[in-house]
Amino acid sequence: MTTDTSLIANWGMPNRILVGPDRLKELPELCQELGFKAPLLVTDRGLAGLPMVTDTLAALTSAGLSAALFADVEGNPTGPMVEAGVTAYRQGGHDSVVALGGGSGLDVGKAIAFMSGQTRPIWDFEDIGDYWTRADANGIAPVIAIPTTAGTGSEVGRASVIANEAEHRKIIVFHPKMLPVAVILDPKVTTALPPHITAATGLDAFIHSFEAYCAPGFHPICEGIALEGMRLVAASLPVAYKDGNNLEARTKMLTAASMGAIAFQKGLGGVHAISHAVGAMYNTHHGLTNAVVLPYIMVHNRASIEHRMVPVAQAVGLQDTSFDALLQWVLDFRRELGIPHTLAEIDVPDDQAYEVGRLAAVDPSAGGNPQPLNAAVLTEVFRKAVHGRL
Known part of the structure; x- marks a missing residue:
């Protein structure tokens, strides 16, 4: 496949969006530009062993970043998935999240970044009234979002959808600072989708x-x-x-x-x-x-x-x-x-x-x-x- 330069663009609405084939290669430089030193790469379990993930992790570490992988994410993300990710984030001394995956991977990645500095349970931040003001805004880590499917649009959203298994319902967790600071829309990471x-x-x-x-x-x-x-x-x-x-x-x-x-x-x-x-x-x-x-x-x-x-x-x-x-x-x-x-x-x-x-x-x-x-x-x-x- 050859790269069509007419598909390359840089957008600033609603966040910074790098669009076009092979833009994933710019991730290490983008992390450094944004001041990320130790990003946690969050992805779907089914993607963890694929070159797009292993090569991305290798590129981050080769650039001198203290990156690690968290891939305990499946479809219809749940509270325990987020909790496990927050534990990995804190134990690894991370300062940011790179969320690469489908809607589940992006939602969990954003939720991990959001919850990394919170003390209340995630359900306290459901998108009801002004519940979002309960959060410590300074405790929300920045996120770069890289969708591998063209569906949810979570990369430009200020919320995550997380299943509360005890109540058998999906909860929308919202905060303005959950919006990723940057997005990479690289069509080459979606070509393997069946x-x-x-x-x-x-x-x-x-x-x-x-x-x-x-x-x-x-x-x-x-x-x-x-x-x-x-x-x-x-x-x-x-x-x-x-x-x-x-x-x-x-x-x-x-x-x-x-x-x-x-x-x-x-x-x-x-x-x-x-x-x-x-x-x-x-x-x-x-x-x-x-x-x-x-x-x-x-x-x-x-x-x-x-x-x-x-x-x-x-x-x-x-x-x-x-x-x-x-x-x-x-x-x-x-x-x-x-x-x-x-x-x-x-x-x-x-x-x-x-x-x-x-x-x-x-x-x-x-x-x-x-x-x-x-x-x-x-x-x-x-x-x-x-x-x-x-």
Whole structure:
């Protein structure tokens, strides 16, 4: 693969972002520039033995940095994973975090950096009201984020999603200083993603932008970013799905993922509320769960969003800009990318439907839904998603 110089860029919104093939090679210099002396490299367990991780760790140590690896991270991160990482951080005398991985690796890395200087349990900093002010801001370590999937956009976010296993729910932990100080979007680290993960994470990025666009309130900046994010996914995800080595498509998908996370500062909605509950209860893949649930929430929200779908339909390339045409496009797009139509197909039963609805109703994402939601409504939408009733 040759490097296309037209894909190289440096961005400063909302944080410093180095974009383009081979930018990962600049990490040691970036660490030194930012004053990192002993970074903890946090990554997903499945990536720990791959060259992108072993070579990165070697490059950091060769540059004179006292770097070490923490890789006890799996999908749907939990409190104990963060606690283990904080222990490794403190025992190793680290001063910073380099988070390299999918959404789980980035969320855990950010949470480790956040909790490295705190004395209260992580659950005390849930994204409720002003809980974030409980944190010692001076005890939050800086983070460089390097996503290996194009989905969550955690690299440009000020929060981490961590599962509280005791309560069977996912908690959003928030603080303004959780925003990474720098980001590297290098498409070459995503080329090894298998097609089904490319599809699931890519649709996660699309849904971030879609739900942000649909969320009530005045935020034309986020809405503009969301529309372009959806356009990029519609154009680039099928290419990346079919040809994982296409660096242009991979770069644009990483961009779309970051854009989706920037956009959802406006809000999310029922797709994420249900997905968070299902993920916490059944340990499903977050992006895949979102992708399955999307059309069911679209139908529920129709009365509130139908009049706003023309720009969305145009963004994904439709001549017919009606709600029905967009819904059909979503169904066809999912099918093209191998996404199941029902939650039952990913082994999610409906035997605890009310509990899913209850948890989804108290999820912060539910508050951004354009149509009112409660436990009963979410229970019914969840049941429809299990059985494929649109």
